[in-house]
Amino acid sequence: MPPSLPPTLRQRRLGAELRKLRERAGLSSTAAAARFGFQQARMSMIEAGRHAVSADRVRAMARSYACADDKFTDALADMTGGRTRGWWDEYREYLPASFADLAELEHHAHGVRVALVIHIPGLLQTTDYARAVIQAAVPPMRAYEVEHRLSYRMKRQGVLHRDSPVRYAAVIHEAALRMGFGGTETVRGQLRHLIEMSELDHVAIRVIPFTVGAFAGAGQSSDYVFGPVAQLDTVQLDVAHGCQFIDAEAQLAKYRAILDGMEETALEPAESRAFIHNLSRTI
Template identity: 40%
Template structure:
């Protein structure tokens, strides 16, 4: 039984879900292992994400625990059979594990729901905008690491142009449109990039205006990742201390409700295909065009 030196979010999530199923069924670790001819220590390592579990044993364990949600079981099997090897593995020496975990989660996503209060979402950033953010951060980065981090963020965006892309719904606070990163020219190109990305049929972009009532302008950003037919959803909450991956059902429901409030309070989505003369006086594109004009005139 080979043990992993480090674990990914996917591996930890698989173990966590198996532990929850065991506890809900009322079995101890020893009893759970006996159900499939596995020792207590071995099952403990599986639940901690430190070692793999064959698909047949995983199905047998779910069956013994009385889990009848077949889509959920198949989602666990798919998670266990995933090699975890993707383009992001080339960055293992340069970037932290949570950053790599995000790319892996996005690669398996069916839908992404993003809210940002002070930045354009990473998956919608231009390279020069990204570099300017990294340069202005308080974290000292060697130039090589800065370039790798910026390149990594750009490569994450490839999921939006693949054959079967996830849907993306991004809510961006108006404050993020006014923040200056890299100067006016960089910001102008970034905002124009948002308009171009909104042309994709699976991308929806809304702006939450300063005038929205009852919502904090600096509320915590979030990324809700739906995957495996919503059987294994995850919320990412980023903060200066660490990235927090959340997958408890009650918590995810609260974040989903929060995102629904944000998009309901936001202006209608960017729609570059609609003639400017037919736009409502207050919609996301109209506000973005106003900011673009101010950048041009400044």
């Protein structure tokens, strides 16, 4: 029998939310399992995301745990079933597991907010710019590794171009616009691409110019991914070994406040588009 695949981020999140509901209800995993007529080991597997659970079972658990939030219960029920298979699965052999988790998270997102100071956001990068950024990684990657990461990054951008695209709001510091990844022509092409993307109804790009000076969140680089309800929002941070995902309520509130502050500091979308256009003519 082939080894079972580890649970995805989505499966782990469902299990974690069911565990939180159980704990708030003051039940041990053994007592909760007895209520539903199965062994404690199965309850542990469900809460770890390692055992599939049906939508009906999730609704029954929510009722048993006295969850009165119907929208939250519905959102949890929608997360049930087996693994969500998508294009990202073909990369599990070549890239860290967190990369597939990020692609799946974006696929199911109800909206995304990002803020970057040094790089252009991945979903807005051109192929040439993305290749230059990936090639600058430490330690250096082999040519085939660069191509795997490049094709993965380009496929992630599909969430902005599908029939029902994700609403996307990006705050980009002027430093990121001026970083010379790939040379002058690559940067010019990247700036033109940002202008084109900013004209889409579901994409909002705001620029923080150097003239603003210091601002709250200057050291932050984060993606805030909206779930179907606020309790299922997720923050994704880039770390040296891949991606880190945060979903604690206090941390979500912190990053919302940081992004709010950065958006208030930044130029409005129309002003930002003009800023990028003028910059592209001077580089």
